[in-house]
Amino acid sequence: MKIPKKEELLKLQAQYKTDKKIGEALGGVPEYLVAYWRRKKKIGKYSLAKYTKEKIKDLWETYGNDQKAGEELGISSAAFYKWRRKYNLLEKPKVLKFQQLELSLPSEILSQGNMGRQTIAQKLLAKKSGKAQVKVGEIVNVEPDLIMSHDNAGLVIKQFKEIGLKKVWNPDKIVIPLDHRAPAESEKTATAHRSIRMFVKEQNIRNFYDIKEGICHQVVVEKGHILPGELAVGTDSHTTSYGCLGALSTGIGATEMAVVWATGKIWLRVPESIKIVVNGILPKGIYAKDVILHIIGQLTVEGANYKSVEYYGDTIERMSISERFTICNLSMEMGAKFAVVPFDKVTKKYLSTVTKKRYAPIFSDRNAVFEKESEFNVNGLEPQVACPHNVDNVKPIGEVKGIKIDQVVLGSCTNGRLDDLEIAAKIVRGKKIHPEVRMLILPATRTVYLQAMKKGYLKTFMDAGAVILNPGCGPCLGAHEGILAAGERCLATTNRNFKGRMGSPDSEVFLASPATAAATAIKGEITDPRDFLK
């Protein structure tokens, strides 16, 4: 047969791409023969596509495996290897991106290099302090990615002025939502709010959310201010909540925050880590709030003092970001310094709806050293109630059923999101709040409020006789909007039931899930929500 000329062969290649198809087009010439001709005529193999260095690097850092990365591009592992050799990406990536979870080969790869046996807290604090690795107990000086303050920014400003600096270190890293006493309940607060408004203008702090926006922690998560693998500090103890996105975050005081505003740095002790594994299918009427109350009841209010808590297990994996938020938020009530649910598909999906920013999640090594491991199984778990005056005074609902309640509060950073309102609305729908109960509802943020309005939940609550308050902390910390008198009892979806937390020292607060809150509001006494879910 006639051997095609170089021009003909190039034409055929442009049309048919592969040697095999060229051979077929020529009437059954074997593939190897076409390849032989090409080599003779110095025609390179047709390259299917050009990949940029960024693309190859990204895939390499995602998978750390030629086969898997090649599959993503539809090319062989050898082809992918050639591409990365071309771009000089010859070493295994030190830290992988999230897809490793889906490949379920995280630890082998993560522990390569000298990073083995480290927890999330160690790895993240090492990264932030510019060290290869850090030891538990070591003090590191780190630069947080996000620093958050709420109404107490007023106090931070006062301390900042004492330092004598004119400008904050980086206004773009500071987020300030006003939520604790919003709108101002007193002249003192109004003055503080005013000083904050003036300060943020003067310092060009753009991420300031005035009283309209809602609870600080939910605002931070909702607006994409925190990302997986990042470090945040906030002048609020429940700053641990951002662990729901695979970040490390913790609460500090106002003076310390003033120093962070000034220097961008904070000293942190690398904490011991605790691993909590939660497995099992949540029974009907049992929610994330019941799970975490149960855990706190078992581990006690100082069970995680100074520690970093990492959550694992299939129950946690199935939880939404909102539910993980509840878990990380309340972990503070065991004293946790950090509480984190490692990044996974759920996190990725959520983040795709709130931000376009890039991020690099951090995971514990497979053999990471935990101080303690606790396992919980939620099969058969009952609704849980934290009774006065400690968050670890947790009882199954059967033991507290029937206690008369004067006020029900549905809201807070712990349980004021759309899914919480939905759970309660479904129970309340078409029914009336007990005439002797005041039911207060606070959507956590303006966004949640608008969504709840659109879905009709607010109308459901109003029809039932509940009071809808503006997004914010409301009565949770006993500041305003629903203070309790002596002798009154409140069941709330909030986070603290300390003596006098919501008003008089002679009042009582019980903590429970939104479902339990809704059922209780209807009956006027602590009620098992499962009675309404049959």
Add this chain to the structure above:
Amino acid sequence: MSKKFKGKAWVGGDDIDTDQIYHGQYLPLTDPKEMAKHAMEFVPGMENFASEVRPGDIVVAGKNFGCGSSREHAVVCLKENGVSCVVADSFARIFYRNAVNLAFPLLECPGISKMVKTGDGVEVDMETGQVTNLSTGEKITGNPPSGLELEIAEKGGLLNYLKC
């Protein structure tokens, strides 16, 4: 920072939280003198603390003292009343940190709450961690601050530490 304190003890229980030490309703106050008036207001049995405490008195508590909120007021209100230090079985994290940053001496001393009653005279040596109940003669040793904590305390708190 002086190293030895001698004073009358005020003894509280376990898990005394920040709302008991300084209630949320007073958070808008910014003047430490005003804050001082509400110290320990919600701690059972210490309702009169703010009016009866004398400079130099020592607060003794059980485990997890200062759990809860990140409010610094909880430290400020004790310090402003002239409380010389708090000795507890253990402290909650943020409270401990705030105290270090505000140069308010804390001594973690497991077992102390069982050894002292309200009204007892107590001597605390912050350097060695030794606590003596002057009324009974009993002694116990806690974990005195060291490293960075001590440095910050010696400079008179985080703001001064920063300025140095």
